[in-house]
Amino acid sequence: MSVQHLAKVADVEPQQDLASREIAACLSHASVKFGRFTALEDISLEIGEGEFWTILGPSGCGKSTMLRLVSDLVPAAKGNVEILGKTTEEARLAREFAFVFQDATLLPWRSAIENVQLPLEIGRKRGVQLPKSDKSPSELLELVGLKGREDALPHELSGGMRQRVAIARALVCKPKLLLMDEPFGALDEMTRDHLNIQLRDIWRETGVTILFVTHSIPEAVFLGQKVLMLRANPGRVKEVVDIDLPDGRQIALRETPEFNRYCGQLRQLLEDC
Numbered sequence: 001m002s003v004q005h006l007a008k009v010a011d012v013e014p015q016q017d018l019a020s021r022e023i024a025a026c027l028s029h030a031s032v033k034f035g036r037f038t039a040l041e042d043i044s045l046e047i048g049e050g051e052f053w054t055i056l057g058p059s060g061c062g063k064s065t066m067l068r069l070v071s072d073l074v075p076a077a078k079g080n081v082e083i084l085g086k087t088t089e090e091a092r093l094a095r096e097f098a099f100v101f102q103d104a105t106l107l108p109w110r111s112a113i114e115n116v117q118l119p120l121e122i123g124r125k126r127g128v129q130l131p132k133s134d135k136s137p138s139e140l141l142e143l144v145g146l147k148g149r150e151d152a153l154p155h156e157l158s159g160g161m162r163q164r165v166a167i168a169r170a171l172v173c174k175p176k177l178l179l180m181d182e183p184f185g186a187l188d189e190m191t192r193d194h195l196n197i198q199l200r201d202i203w204r205e206t207g208v209t210i211l212f213v214t215h216s217i218p219e220a221v222f223l224g225q226k227v228l229m230l231r232a233n234p235g236r237v238k239e240v241v242d243i244d245l246p247d248g249r250q251i252a253l254r255e256t257p258e259f260n261r262y263c264g265q266l267r268q269l270l271e272d273c
């Protein structure tokens with residue numbers, strides 16, 4: 001690891017002992033190109049295991065591309081990406097990560113619990129030994145607040161409930177890393193607030209590392225321990241902001257001066273992008 005790289009890491013997490021911090025995702029000078037267009041350039045980051053990172057930046061700056069890079073959906077044109085010490089391909093095959101998108105993408109003819117069970121069934125059919133959550137599919141539905149709705153079909157559920165099923169499904173193979181691309185972007189504000197609180201609880205209970213893309217500054221501050229601000233053309237790291245707010249976050253936190261200070265800081269950074 002270069003001195004420059006270590007310096008960047010120290011900026012990101014000044015209080016932590018680097019030697020004792022387990023790394024979930026390590027990006028070293030990584031770039032992504034689509035033809036001649038550079039979508040991401042020289043990204044160096046270390047994301048510690050169990051951390052919750054939110055990603056903000058102007059439209060088109062490469063937030064989704066960053067998740068696609070980490071999840072082996074696009075290759076690094078330069079540099080290197082490691083997930084839990086593995087290449088992205090090895091991590092994908094070992095089901096080290098799972099994705100949740102803006103659209104829940106549930107199979108409409110399967111009930112909530114059957115949708116959650118789906119990744120395990122696919123693994124069994126392919127003869128692949130997949131990691132399995134310590135919780136059963138029905139316990140995962142309970143974890144996301146859907147106890148009693150196991151047999152409901154997707155069209156019988158609200159948008160927020162469908163997203164909860166998608167989160168339970170993402171957790172069924174016990175991923176170490178959860179990649180979330182604007183998962184609550186299409187939901188009304190109250191549902192979104194409620195899911196924000198629930199997602200923090202799920203994160204605390206499972207210990208999963210989360211990378212969460214959003215366009216909402218308050219959502220990024222409420223959820224994240226760290227906010228990664230990307231800037232555009234090409235997408236680069238603008239800044240990583242540590243969010244030093246207490247745990248057990250409730251909606252009232254959004255009315256506090258500390259919370260609004262972080263929002264103001266990030267709004268300024270976004271304007272400067």
Ligand SMILES: Nc1ncnc2c1ncn2[C@@H]1O[C@H](COP(=O)(O)OP(=O)(O)OP(=O)(O)O)[C@@H](O)[C@H]1O
Binds near residue numbers: 039058059065
């Ligand atoms: N498959 C692709 N081929 C060509 N260009 C692409 C491809 N995917 C993304 N891009 C370009 O890469 C840049 C980053 O796209 P990306 O979707 O990652 O941005 P984003 O920050 O997530 O955007 P938004 O906030 O609008 O969702 C954009 O200019 C986009 O047009």
